[in-house]
Amino acid sequence: MRIKWRYANNPYWRLLSNKPRKGLSLASDHLASLEAEKSDADIARILPRTQQAVGAYSESYALISAGKGTHIGETSRFKNLLDTLPEKFRRIDLKIQLEYLEKTPDYIAFFPHGKSAIYTGTYEQIINEVKALSDRLGSYTNLAGAKADVDAIYTELLTIRSGQQQAGQTTATAYDIFELKAQELSVVMFANLGALIEKFAATPENIERFFNLNLLRTSGAAKNGNTGSEGMISGIISNSQAKGLQGVTVALTGKSGNVTTTSDEDGEFVFDGLAGGTYSLMATMTDFKPVLRENLTLETDDELTVDFMMESV
Secondary structure, eight states, X not given: OOOOSGGGSOSSHHHHHHOXXXXXXXXXXXXXXXXXXXXXXXXXXXXXXXXXXXXXXXXXXXXXXXXXXXXXXXXXXXXXXXXXXXXXXXXXXXXXXXXSOTTSHHHHHHOTTOGGGGSSSOHHHHHHHHHHXXXXXXXXXXXXXXXXXXXXXXXXXXXXXXXXXXXXXXXXXXXXXXXXXXXXXXXXXXXXXXXXXXHTXXXXXXXXXXXXXXXXXXXXXXXXXXXXXXXXXXXXXXXXXXXXOTTOEEXXXXXXXXXXXXXXXXXXEEEEEEOSEEEEEEEEOTTBOOEEEEEEEEOTTOEEEOOEXXXXX
């Protein structure tokens, strides 16, 4: 359910979920500040839940970092193999042409979609084309050597592709766990904020000791110069693989005029100091299709989240 009163919104969830490195720094700093004052009975009461939540969040972040590295490595391995296919199939083609010249019916039957179809297309299309060539060669005993070469390539493709997919699934599972732990930690930190507000209601400046505001504040926000306006529109821009896109140009048009910013290394963009009203957003980047979001209603002093998924051209 959307919460309209901005002070009832949990300020930690978005940072912990979308900016894990910065979120981990914020959470670790918060934990350290509590541990430094654990002799206080009120602080000691909230310390154990914070230690547990920060520990779980840190471990889950380590898992996605490790899983992401493995997946990137396996993907690189598979791409390197694909890069060798043209040369490998050139040699196999020479073996076939020793028995059947180009443009003969038998030769054409081996490559019904053309020779380039064997090493172009999606990963699955390439694997299927290699398997199909092996099956067709199986009917020709005089091409047993060529078939053995194709079978070796097919086996290698399957092995590396399986490793890449397993790494991807492991990473996806790790991300699900991480999202859960980020949510749990954000709830704990929000509850801690409430406890600290109650403790320091008469001296609220003391609360700042327990939260690094420089980490909590959104950096790189585009300002529109409206004095007294506290509305904000922000979001994450990602590609079809859910990876944040850096350097996307985001143009805001509406009640507060025209403002432009670019997404950061995590794909995040922010416009703040906005007056309530209707806005539109346009995201553009080279090699990607532009994305337009219109009729976005921002209530006075509210926060609106608008995420984008951009597709390659």
